[in-house]
Amino acid sequence: MIGTPPLSDLFADDPGRAERYVVEAGDLRIDYSKQPLNDDVLADLLERARDAGVESRRDAMFAGEHINVTEDRAVLHTALRAPRDAVVEADGENVVPDVHEVLDAMSAFADRVRADDRITDVVNIGIGGSDLGPAMAAQALEAFGHPRITCHFVSNVDGADIHRTLQRVEPASTLFIVASKTFGTIETLTNARTARSWLVEALGDDAVADHFVAVSTNAERVAEFGIDTANMFGFWDWVGGRYSVDSAIGLSLMILIGPDGFRAFLDGFHTIDEHFRTAPLEQNAPVLLGMIGIHHSDDLGRDTKAVLPYAQELARFPAYLQQLDMESNGKQVTLDGDLVAGDTGPIVWGEPGTNGQHAFYQLLHQGTRIVPVDFIGFATPNHPYRNHHDLLMSNLFAQAEALAFGRRNPDEPHRNFPGDRPSTLILADRLTPSVLGQLIALYEHIVFVQGTVWGINSFDQWGVELGKELANRITPELTGDPDPTQHDTSTNNAIAWYRARRSTSG
Numbered sequence: 001m002i003g004t005p006p007l008s009d010l011f012a013d014d015p016g017r018a019e020r021y022v023v024e025a026g027d028l029r030i031d032y033s034k035q036p037l038n039d040d041v042l043a044d045l046l047e048r049a050r051d052a053g054v055e056s057r058r059d060a061m062f063a064g065e066h067i068n069v070t071e072d073r074a075v076l077h078t079a080l081r082a083p084r085d086a087v088v089e090a091d092g093e094n095v096v097p098d099v100h101e102v103l104d105a106m107s108a109f110a111d112r113v114r115a116d117d118r119i120t121d122v123v124n125i126g127i128g129g130s131d132l133g134p135a136m137a138a139q140a141l142e143a144f145g146h147p148r149i150t151c152h153f154v155s156n157v158d159g160a161d162i163h164r165t166l167q168r169v170e171p172a173s174t175l176f177i178v179a180s181k182t183f184g185t186i187e188t189l190t191n192a193r194t195a196r197s198w199l200v201e202a203l204g205d206d207a208v209a210d211h212f213v214a215v216s217t218n219a220e221r222v223a224e225f226g227i228d229t230a231n232m233f234g235f236w237d238w239v240g241g242r243y244s245v246d247s248a249i250g251l252s253l254m255i256l257i258g259p260d261g262f263r264a265f266l267d268g269f270h271t272i273d274e275h276f277r278t279a280p281l282e283q284n285a286p287v288l289l290g291m292i293g294i295h296h297s298d299d300l301g302r303d304t305k306a307v308l309p310y311a312q313e314l315a316r317f318p319a320y321l322q323q324l325d326m327e328s329n330g331k332q333v334t335l336d337g338d339l340v341a342g343d344t345g346p347i348v349w350g351e352p353g354t355n356g357q358h359a360f361y362q363l364l365h366q367g368t369r370i371v372p373v374d375f376i377g378f379a380t381p382n383h384p385y386r387n388h389h390d391l392l393m394s395n396l397f398a399q400a401e402a403l404a405f406g407r408r409n410p411d412e413p414h415r416n417f418p419g420d421r422p423s424t425l426i427l428a429d430r431l432t433p434s435v436l437g438q439l440i441a442l443y444e445h446i447v448f449v450q451g452t453v454w455g456i457n458s459f460d461q462w463g464v465e466l467g468k469e470l471a472n473r474i475t476p477e478l479t480g481d482p483d484p485t486q487h488d489t490s491t492n493n494a495i496a497w498y499r500a501r502r503s504t505s506g
């Protein structure tokens with residue numbers, strides 16, 4: 001792999017790189033000129049993408065092949081945002097009519113709720129992909145929301161989560177959406193049962209039919225739980241949980257921003273899908289950004305990546321990306337079952353600017369570790385305070401500049417800013433439903449490109465199973481008889497400590 005001189009030299013020798021290393025995808029203007037690249041490095045990275053079969057695997061995904069081999073499933077979240085007249089086949093069947101049938105049912109329901117003055121609050125109960133997507137997007141798009149409706153999101157099995165929410169809403173004016181792909185997730189079912197008891201206590205059994213709907217792939221379990229499947233919105237096993245915000249899992253978001261807003265959101269995804277599917281690799285944003293990530297990870301040994309939105313509404317975007325990226329590419333075996341040769345998915349983290357500047361940016365500027373950064377910003381805010389926005393954006397541009405070029409101060413080492421710290425700058429006119437869809441799809445496909453290069457399956461998540469299994473085993477041990485001694489001594493002692501105290505404290 002060819003290395004590059006510092007960013008200050010790269011810019012001094014080639015000022016034109018700022019025009020050359022910009023790619024436009026939909027409404028996104030993506031400037032990757034402050035990355036450690038020149039034309040040779042870029043050519044090498046694109047050759048590696050080609051050698052890894054990024055194009056053929058991409059085409060296989062769009063064509064509905066079972067690229068999720070450990071679960072023997074197609075990976076077709078791209079079909080969720082396909083236009084009504086598109087044809088996308090999974091196992092020989094065009095899935096687009098089913099997708100639009102559910103979207104139509106969601107739209108009719110969302111319109112009814114939006115027109116019903118009795119409903120003021122929508123509580124989505126779900127976790128992981130059945131929470132993070134709609135929770136992140138509802139916050140991001142609040143400016144486009146119905147003025148009467150507030151969305152709440154309950155995910156944690158910690159009773160503090162549901163308790164806090166139930167204290168803020170009234171039974172008669174609340175709609176609960178129980179969102180779970182499997183409808184077997186203990187956190188979601190526990191929260192849903194608690195919410196149902198709360199509702200029934202106030203309004204009686206009959207209220208469940210009017211105040212609970214479900215989103216799931218598993219009609220049987222929805223019925224078992226006591227929700228009429230007429231009040232269920234379905235999706236399919238070819239939609240991974242962390243890729244499901246654009247399925248019926250986005251129902252709370254659709255109620256908030258309306259069916260037209262949700263369609264614009266889906267169209268945003270589709271714009272980037274088409275870009276990813278058709279743009280030559282040299283101008284293909286997910287490929288370029290994916291390969292820049294590969295360069296950081298594989299060639300430069302950088303193991304984290306910060307995503308720093310300069311938009312307070314995107315406060316949950318880094319958390320959303322943590323699931324998208326780390327549950328997808330946090331893998332140690334290849335598609336053939338062999339151990340991977342190097343590192344895979346980066347540790348993803350971040351906070352909105354400018355808050356992060358007063359917290360962890362010290363490490364970004366002067367720490368010993370280099371953290372590649374994605375900055376995200378918008379020309380026009382969704383609020384009326386333009387002076388705030390100018391300040392916000394000047395901070396964004398200043399941070400990218402300071403990280404890249406630093407400031408030499410040999411006399412006072414503590415004031416020396418070494419620079420040469422890479423960032424990508426993602427800009428768009430305004431954070432709209434469409435632009436949010438474009439941003440999410442961009443990152444989905446970056447994750448895809450990287451998973452392909454590492455030769456891993458980005459679409460399973462077996463790593464979460466062991467903890468779930470052990471928790472199921474320990475739950476009865478916390479209250480049962482006798483004291484368990486089946487674990488390691490540390491776990492046994494912790495359980496004994498808890499048992500002794502749980503009986504005596506409130």
Ligand SMILES: O=P(O)(O)OC[C@H]1O[C@](O)(CO)[C@@H](O)[C@@H]1O
Binds near residue numbers: 182
């Ligand atoms: O939608 P479900 O089936 O409740 O699952 C919730 C989440 O749990 C996981 O399976 C991980 O435990 C995620 O992949 C998923 O998004």
